[in-house]
Amino acid sequence: MRKTKITLMACALVFAIVNSALALDFVTIGSGGVGGTYYPLGGSMAEILNNAKIDVKATSRATSASRENCRLLARDAVQIGMVMGSTLWQAYTGTEAFEKDGKLDLYILMNMYAAPQHIVTTGRTGIKTFEDLRGKRVSVGAPGGGDQVLTNLILAAAGWDPEKDIKREQLTQPEGATALVDGNIDAVFWNFAAPGSAVLEVAAVRDVVLIPIPEDVVKKVCEANPFLFSYTIDKNVYNQAEDCLTVADGNFLVVNGKMKEDLSYRLVKTIVENREAFKKVTTQAEHFNPKEASVGIIRFASGAVKYFKEQGFDTLK
Template sequence: MFNRMFALTLLFAFSSVISAENYSIGTGGQSGVYYPFGGALAKVWSEQVPDVNVKAEVTAASVENTIKVVRGDMIAGIAMGNVVLDAYKGEGKFKGKLPVKTLFALYPNLVHALTLDKSGITSLADLKGKRISLGAPASGTAVTSAALLESIGIDVKKDIDAVYLNYSETTNALANGQIDAGFIVGGQGVGAVTQIALTHKVNILPISAKESDAFIEAFPAYSSYTIPADTYNHVAAVPTLSVWNVLVVNAKMSDEMAYNLTKSAFENIEQVRKVVKAAEMTTPANANRLEGVPLHAGAQKYLDSL
């Protein structure tokens, strides 16, 4: 009798596992914040949401994640707010309006225009004629860096030698003298910048108030931000730009799924914060920080219940 009961228990457990739907959450490269953040969320969702099994997927980040969410290849994706706003409006990299909504905002990304101190480059204008990494292809970094340079009159096709590298490739190329500067648009304290600052004297180029104001007027998803002194080894406080990262989902996601994903994330956010410090900014109060793209109705339902 015991053996039969034990066998039935195993059968039920096995059936529950195989009946769970397998999903992925789009992140970014492994040297950024998106990947560990996505991995922590995937763990929470897999443990807390019935019949859902989620894994973090390494991707080229924002643009790729947004497209794959719309195609139904991912349950959700981490993306920079400006990219999601472009997708919603059918602008920028997107030829038409896409059916996207957000679950909630995560934390702000900061623009790091990175050079070595010995390069002699001290401003964005100095990048003209230089070999520059604009970020990984199909990433929010690439979208932002190109738009920023264009906004100060630098044509990325004519005025610079542009290459497209992810975070770790960018810092490696910078350290090896293969590029003059590179853009990393990531959370405060992003690992790739932290690591190179420990072994090389680096500069983060300031974005002046005039440059910021002009850029924000054209791209209202951004705001000005000052990276505090010593966030990175021997780097003084520097003015830059920030844009919120969000969880983008397909607008056709069921209200029940959106509610469950949002509820489980916020009720277990301390687990995520143990993995990613940036998750300290992931709060219900900040959930709607991206203006212009509506929250999914299921996510809004949970937030309204608080």
């Protein structure tokens, strides 16, 4: 009788453990490489989801970032991926780097933060407007890098030829910062989240001036490249006299079409409502708010649509 009772208790315990495990949703987050923002953010995200008591067991996986994350999502090898907007657009439309993959079944969970294009000069150059850049020594970014890709799109929208209308240099961000400080170039095009360390480095020894992009150029480049959007760098970010109009690429949390509405709802709600905790990892977490997080370039997961609507925001493209 005693053995039977112990056996029944053991079976009940095993049954409870199995049921508890079955009730959990297992989520792997595809982040990025060690040293980038994505990697520590992925680890922090997993920790917060695990401690939120929302029946989610999360782990973070180091990857080579955007392109790999899109392909891992498509295979359901990860359930959340951190992806730049330009890469997401290619994966969603099955173009350029994803031409052989075809269109991937991807959805936005939330917009994490923007990476605006910075056009930076110093007070001693006398450059104040976009048109003033014509004929000047300008770094468009390193060959093949994201800075240069976006720079070329902007110049094309303005009708400029980078080989004729400016004295083109192709410098990395550290090289560009040094050259700008030393006066060896007049301006640089950089793409990163604001505030950018390269701008702050220059500002430590020179009067930094941000050059706005004309409204018509912003409109043209965004219409031609739907993954880009209009963005204003607040004047207080770099202690400027006025706000600066530019364009931005985005950084998104992305899921695939297999994710259930209830799970995507719990995930986005937990991440957005714990943004203060994420600020310990990156200052960009201040953008983890419903107004900014609901701005996208493709469709949103149904649970995200539901959550943002509850907060008073329609998901925007």
